[in-house]
Amino acid sequence: MKNLQVLWRLICYRPILYSAATILWILNVLTPLPMGLLVQHYLNELARTQQLTSGLQRLNWLALALILGSGLCALSSGVLGRLLRFSVAQLLRRNLLQRVLEQPGASAFSHTLGETLSRFRSDVEQFDRAVDWSIDAVGHILFALLALIVLLKVSVLVTVLIYLPLAGVVATTQAMYARLQRFRKSSRQASGNVASALGEIFGTVQAIQLARAEQAVVEHVRTLNKRRRVAMLKDRVVEQLVNSTVGNITGLGTGFVLMLVAQSLHTFQLGIGDLALFLYYLPFVADFSKFTGTFMAHLAQTRISHQRLLAISQGMSEGKLVEYHPLYLSSSLPEPHLEQARPDNGLQELSATNLTYRYPESGRGIDGINLRVRRGSITVITGRVASGKTTLLRVLLGLLPREVGEISWNGQKVHDPASFFVPPRSAYTAQIPHLFSATLKENILLDQPETQEALQAAVHAAVMEQDVEMLEHGLETTVGARGVKLSGGQVQRAAAARMFARSADLLVFDDLSSALDVTTEQQLWERLLARQSEEHPLTCLLVSHRRSVLQRADHILVLNEGRVEASGTAADLLLTSSEFRAIWSSETEEASVHKGDTV
Structure with a gap:
């Protein structure tokens, strides 16, 4: 979908609002047309009669009415235009956010959070401004065409000279098109780098302080800001260069026309009212020429924003980016749909076969994991650091996309774990x-x-x-x-x-007890076990290395480098698995105390 097609889809999202704002703006922009004709008729009549007649006084009142009507139309159009911009921007952000929520939770962002927020803000604003400017473009184009018709009837040569700078404006903008795109892309990227760095710094303040790296971090931010300043300066210089060049072309053309008309007034056989008509229309035509160049430059920059928004959406189709949805700006939000538990689909057995996932950056992950969780059982996944425990839970729950493997709930295949493993089927508490x-x-x-x-x-x-x-x-x-x-x-x-x-039928814990002292953990398990009944037995799948938890487990999976090295009860594994014995012996009461409740 091309950039202009995306803009058209956004324009059609609020057709009534856009049409009303456009009509009001057109009425405002076209006001100089009848005003110019009034000036022409007024001066020609005044030159003929040499006095202020009642007809001329009526023209004065008519001119005042046009001015007041133009102001009212401009105000109303501005209010509607703001509402339109807000609606368009929120539609884009809503669709982008939906795409983020559709991704596996552990890999929802393809860029850093700071960079993503920068694009949600700045690149979306580029689009809503483009939609707003399209309203201006409609008004300016209509005025230019109608003014062309009126002026051609007065003098073809002077009219051609007035519109000649427009060709120079278009040529200049086209010549700078590639540079506008390149520098805007660099500017946006530099701004995103700063936002990304600040987001990471705010999230790791304690680590920075413990490493005494404050000065290095400050210098890093300064370096990024210098690069952003240079990139934004280049972007702004090129943008202003286009605008100033367009303005100078328009100004020089206007001056040339004025000099030519003044020196050849009798040659063109223009009356004083005809000359006034040309002089009255001239600034508006010049403004149209300047606006054309600026708008074309803005469209070139909008194309970069379009590409950047698609980049953070991780394969989102362009149609989905501008897909229509209600925004509930003036109405109440609909009640959330809460799925009710179905007795015939309550958990009896959860199984996973040959689950495999490897992180693209490191190639590490899990490989060929088989898992079975029965109703009313406590299943524990244990292993040393980086053995794949958390990764296994995330792949099982759809927070990471599995590469290979099948997941079944009561013998039925689960095709979309991310949307399936939610309450009332399962509930999850992450490690952090x-x-x-x-x-x-x-x-x-x-x-x-x-x-x-x-x-x-x-x-x-x-x-x-x-x-x-x-x-x-x-x-x-x-x-x-x-x-x-x-x-x-x-x-x-x-x-x-x-x-x-x-x-939920299934409770999934990822090392829940890592920040709990022994007494609190004991109370938690006692209360959990006390809540269960024959109708609602406690079914848990958890990651832990605590002895107290391992002793309660009905089944334990021991992971080592992403694979199941051994499985069984704690008593069996102590006899058969050296890896499990190493985990068991490393978990001491002293370590448990050190991991207690601290602020």
Whole structure:
């Protein structure tokens, strides 16, 4: 889909709004046409009568009415144009965000977060400005064509001279087209690099402080800013060079026409009103010439923004980028659809065969993993650091795209794990949980309807009731970005409460107890086991190396370099697997204490 086709699709997204804004703007832009004819008739009549007649006074009132009407149309068109720009921008951002959410969670962003946000902001704005400027273009083109017809009736030669600079404007813009694109691309890339670096710095402040690398980081940011300044300066210089060249061509052409008309007034046989008509239209025609060059330059830069938006969408079709969806700008959001558990599809057995995934950057990952989780069982995945434990969970849940392998739920193949493994089928707590800058209650419930009994049960199961009492506003306490106001253990237990609030068939933990002390972990498991019943047995799949967890497990998978080295119960593995014995012996009570709840 070409750049102009994308713009047309965006224009058609709000056809009534666009049409209303365009019509009002056209009425405003075309006001100089009748105004020029009034001036022509007024001066010609005044030269003939040599006095202010009643007819001329009526022309004065008519001119005032045109001016007031033009101002009202411009104001109304501006308001509608702003609403149109906002709608177009939010449609693009909505479709881009949907594409991000459709990707496997662990690889949703093809670029850094800072670079992605930069493109969501700056490159989308390039499009909404282009749509807005297209309204200006329609008005300017109509005025130029109608003015051409009027002026040709007065003098063909002078009209040709007035419109001649337009050819120079188009030629100049075309000559600079490649440079405009190249420098805009470099400018956007440099800005994205700065945004990316700042995002990474803000997310790793403690690591930078511990490494005493503050000065090096500051120098790195300075270097990136210098490169951005140079790139943006080149981009702006080329843009202003085009604009100034266009303006100079238009100005020189205007001056030439004025000199020629003044010296040859009698040759052209123009009356004083005819001359005034040319002089009145001249600035507007010159403005059209200048606008044409600027708009063409903007379209060249918009093409770069189009390519950059497609680049962060990871294979998103161009049609999807401008696909129409409601935005609910003035209406209530629809109620979220919460899938209800189906008794006939409750978990009986989850199996995975030959699961394989390798990270493109390193080639590491998992290879040929077979897994089976039965209803009411606790299955533990364990292994040393970088053995593939977290990767296995992510591939199973669809957070990473599997290269090979099959996943089945009760014997039925799961084709899209990312959309399948959600409540009420399964709930997941990541190794590093994500909390939002909202209240603790909002972080636990998210899209769930608020039920006081269920909320309190989830908090109790996560061993958080005492923590909630100590918080300033209890569950209504705002926890800050990423739960910064909570300790590491509180963050993990808040994420666990979020999982428990969903009453899922399968609970998936990725090293949940890594930030919990021994006593808290013991309480959590006791409360979890107490919640189960014959109708709702506890089914867990988790990553852990804790002895207390391994002892509870019905089945253990021992991973080593992305493969299953051994499997069985803890008692069996202690006898048969040297790898498991090494993991078992490395987990001491002292290590458990050091990983306790700390702020």
